[in-house]
Amino acid sequence: xxxxxxxxxxxxxxxxxxxxxxxxxxxxxxxxxxMNHDKVHxxxxxxxxxxxxxxxxxxxxxxxxxxxxxxxxxxxxxxxxYLKLAKLLKKYFGQNHYDIVHINTANVFVSAIVxxxxxxxxxxxxxxxxxxxxxxxxxxxxxxxxxxxxxHHVCHFENTAMPGQDGNFALAGHSSTYYYNQVxxxxxxxxxxxxxxxxxxxxxxxxxxxxxxVVESDxxxxxxxxxxxxxxxxxxxxxxxxQRFIVKGEII
Numbered sequence: 001x002x003x004x005x006x007x008x009x010x011x012x013x014x015x016x017x018x019x020x021x022x023x024x025x026x027x028x029x030x031x032x033x034x035m036n037h038d039k040v041h042x043x044x045x046x047x048x049x050x051x052x053x054x055x056x057x058x059x060x061x062x063x064x065x066x067x068x069x070x071x072x073x074x075x076x077x078x079x080x081x082y083l084k085l086a087k088l089l090k091k092y093f094g095q096n097h098y099d100i101v102h103i104n105t106a107n108v109f110v111s112a113i114v115x116x117x118x119x120x121x122x123x124x125x126x127x128x129x130x131x132x133x134x135x136x137x138x139x140x141x142x143x144x145x146x147x148x149x150x151x152h153h154v155c156h157f158e159n160t161a162m163p164g165q166d167g168n169f170a171l172a173g174h175s176s177t178y179y180y181n182q183v184x185x186x187x188x189x190x191x192x193x194x195x196x197x198x199x200x201x202x203x204x205x206x207x208x209x210x211x212x213x214v215v216e217s218d219x220x221x222x223x224x225x226x227x228x229x230x231x232x233x234x235x236x237x238x239x240x241x242x243q244r245f246i247v248k249g250e251i252i
Contacts, residue, residue, distance in 0.1 A: 008041045012098040014114055016105050017046030018074045024104055025051035033060045045092065047085055047110060048072040067092065072110075083199065086113045093117040150174065154183050157223055160233075163198045164205045164251065167225040168233055175236040175245070184236040188245055196232055196249055207232040207249035215244050222246050 015024050029052065032042050043065040044052055050068040055061055069092075071085035101118045103111050154173045161167030173184035196207045215222060222233055222244075230251035238245040 008037075008039055009100065010041050010043070010098045011100045011102060012043050012045060012096070014045045014047065014101065014103045014105070014110075015051070016072055016107065016110070017048040017051045017068070019049035019051055019053070021051055021054045028052075028104075029055055029060065032064075037063065043067070043096075043098070045069070047105075048074065079199070082109050082113075085110065086117075089113055090117050157235075160223055161225065161230075163200055164203060164230065166227045166230055168223060168229075168231045169198075170223050170233040170235065172235045175238070184234065187234055187236055187247060188238065190247055195252075196234075196247075198232075206252045208252055209247055209249045211248050213246050213248075214238055215246055217242065217244055219244070222248075 013028055015028075017025070021029075028042075028044070035042075041063065044067070046052075046066070046068045048068075049070065050056075050066060052061065052066055056066060069085065069088045071088055072081050098118070101114060103114050105111060150172060154171050156162075157170040157172060160170040163169055173187075175184040175187060190209055190212065192209055192211060194209045196209065198205045198207070222235065232247075232249045232251070234247035236245050237243070
């Protein structure tokens with residue numbers, strides 16, 4: 001979709017979709033039916049199943065493109081499903097351009113990859129009306145160390161390198177046996193020479209562990225960026241949260 005030859009604003013609405021009409025689908029249909037379609041054009045993209053299929057032959061949606069990716073299941077999605085979704089979204093945004101991309105989901109991973117792949121010229125808006133719901137998958141790395149994400153994910157320290165880049169790719173995760181998702185629960189068992197594999201949409205990176213050590217909680221130099229190396233750093237709590245257990249590695 002490209003708006004060079006018309007004056008309407010082109011909007012892509014993205015939701016997960018379970019195939020049933022109701023909730024978000026019903027709201028979006030009603031909302032769009034009251035818009036001036038000469039000024040605003042809506043397309044719809046479902047990551048799972050098409051929840052608008054019962055309305056596809058109506059006059060409201062006659063000019064809309066509805067795309068169903070069949071990438072996510074209603075429940076039990078894991079890293080395999082999220083990687084499939086990421087690859088399909090990358091292809092979709094390589095072929096389509098929108099002025100506004102709107103994501104209505106509590107799934108932080110879906111919001112993150114949509115924001116990443118949407119064209120730079122698009123305005124990306126991600127939100128959910130369900131503030132109690134958050135994707136909980138310990139294999140997904142989240143671009144935030146906010147407590148609400150750290151309780152359930154491996155989190156990437158902002159302003160540190162990305163996987164495979166020069167510098168220090170630094171990650172944090174809880175190792176509590178009792179309270180959290182325990183994403184780094186067994187990280188204390190790793191040894192020098194062990195491997196860490198990071199999978200992204202486009203590539204796979206393998207790091208070899210070079211050392212482990214315990215530091216005080218205020219020793220933030222473990223996040224320093226040495227641009228002559230491609231490093232990884234894992235950070236988790238130890239000794240009841242009073243200190244930090246650090247794992248350092250270098251890319252193979």
